[in-house]
Amino acid sequence: MHTDTEHCVRAVQSKDARFDGWFFTAVVTTGIYCRPSCPVVPPKPENMRFHPSAASCQQAGFRACKRCRPDTSPGSPEWNHRADLVARAMRLIADGVVDREGVPGLATRLGYSTRQIERQLRAELGAGPLALARAQRAQAARVLIETTELPMAEIAFAAGFASIRTFNDTVREVFALAPGELRTRAGGRRLDTTPGVLSLRLPFRTPLNPDNLFGHLAATAVPGVEEWQGGAYRRTLRLPYGHGVVALTPAPDHIGCRLALTDQRDLTVAISRCRRMLDLDADPVAIDEQLRADALLAPLVDKAPGRRVPRTVDEAEFAVRAVLGQQVSTAAARTHAARLVAAHGEPVDDPDGGLTHLFPSPEALAGLDPETLALPRSRRTTLTTLVRQLADGDLHLGVESDWREARERLTALPGFGPWTVEAIAMRALGDPDAFLPTDLGVRRAAAALGLPSTPAALTARAADWRPWRAYAVQYLWATDDHPINHLPA
Structure with missing residues (x-):
């Protein structure tokens, strides 16, 4: 985007916050760089230089603007x-x-x-x-x-x-x-004076609809690992140097974030993972504009724009939970996950709430006795094969994953059908085009809207939604009066 000078100049002159994080404006006469929505009087176009990253501005000798604080803008959705x-x-x-x-x-x-x-x-x-x-x-x-102090x-x-x-x-x-x-x-x-607690605000591009985002996380929360308390989604975090507990609270113009870390070196990682889980770097205007072009989806988008895809802070954790959730209710999946947590999770202290454990790592689960799992035998095999592959490093689901290769490896595992693979692609890998045409909720919503309800026909019809089919799924799910679609009371 930064190479389209005319477009960038118009964004700066109109102080368009939608482009914050897409590019940065360096001003040659002042030696500073800004976000496009900087409140100061825009410089003359001939004095603007556009960069794709804050690091690029810094390397060119520019310093951050003290007014608009460009380093705090949402990340590029790219x-x-x-x-x-x-x-x-x-x-x-x-x-x-x-x-x-x-x-x-x-x-x-x-x-x-x-x-x-x-x-x-x-x-x-x-x-x-x-x-x-x-x-x-x-x-x-x-x-x-x-x-902090x-x-x-x-x-x-x-x-x-x-x-x-x-x-x-x-x-x-x-x-x-x-x-x-x-x-x-x-x-x-400073937002908090509690010793050992960091409070900050996580920015995002508007609009953001918190209903399905926080509703999904709260409705599927694993006891001991996640909870909804006092208007905030709270959970434990397994981090490179230690662990943490985060509380995330939706607000009109930001997400409130309170972090308690055992090692402060994990700050940037914790923030990055929380932003990823809440899909805060998405560009909702571009996504909704494309989905709104479908006459049958347009009323859903217009009714509640800015839906995000609820993701995860731990890709391996979500893969395990996806297997536990195969062909069972949300409540049953939570029960199965809670049993694993109680038996194999790492205990943590949470003086402010009811969190008790980190979700068990693949290494901790690799040696579990399948006979202790209250699951059908075939699903035991699916779960134990998955955790063994993750623990041995034969399967990678981290942020560095190649989405196509990860799908192929998952499909090759026993018990991994299209629903499980695409659920992992959508919520763990973060593929915005992941699609669940076999999902019962998606099929019911499609039929109610007059869309094809068979998986093959719906997939063909959804071609116009690409590359944002994962967001279309959120709008389709939202037609059902399920707890995942509502903020908890």
Whole structure:
């Protein structure tokens, strides 16, 4: 998008927030970069330079605007609806892989050379993986500086910096303020004073309809791992350096996020995974515009625009839960999952609620006795085969996954039919075009709307909805008066 100068100039001049995160505007006369919706008077077009990433702006010598705070804008929707190398690399960088494993680790996970990855990222984003990870560290540091009372030394290492000096230099370079000045400028912006708890706001592109998003997460919540309490969805998080508990509260213009982490180095990863679970980087205007072009879907979109796809913070966890949910009710699936959690989950403390465990990892489940599972024998085989493949590394469902290859590997496992594979593709892999034509709720909704209700005919009819068929599923599901479609009371 940043190469379409005329389009970018119009977006900046109209202060169009829909394009925040799609591109960044660097102003040559001031040396700063902004989001398109920056409230200041737009610069002259000849003084604008457009960049595809904050890291690209920083490498070109520009510093972040203190008014519009471009580093806090929603992420580009490109990385969540594409499955190519650049998109997969960006999802891994957001998940902190470069900070933990370096560029060689990133390359190993993607199956490419470091040179290939560097070249493709620079070509599309104007910056390599180290610069992109550095920009992410700077944003994490800003969040901690402005919203906590943590000492600066602790913030430096929590944000992923190797030294305090690098931390100080980066903050000054990116924000044109020393860390202490940044905290002073934030003033009363701190959202929580509870020791050990970080409070922040997760931005998104409007509109956002929270009903099916939080309704689905709450209705399918596994006891001990997830709960709905006080208007917030709460759950435990398994993270690279430790674990955490997050509370996510829908608000008109943001998602409130309260994080309690055992290791502050997990901050950026926790935020990234929560954003992914809530599909906050989606572009609802583009999605709804295409779905609205179908006369039969248009009334559903107009009635409640901005539906998101409820996803997951742990792809392996969701795959296990998808198997447990085969051909049973939502309540039965929760019961089966709760038994696994009680027997094999890792206990955690939650002084603010009723969370008790982390969902068991594939390694913890790999050795379970199938006879202890209250499931049909065929489904026991499906579950034990899945967890063994995940634990051995023969099956990868992480953010780096190739969606086509993952589907093929899942289909080859015993007991994995189209519904299970597409459910995992939609909610774990994050494919926005995943489709469930065999789902009973989808078929009932289709028939009620006058759409074809047989899987083959409905799939053919849904070709016009591509690449947003997963969102069409949300609108179809919403025609049913099921708890997944409503915020809990």
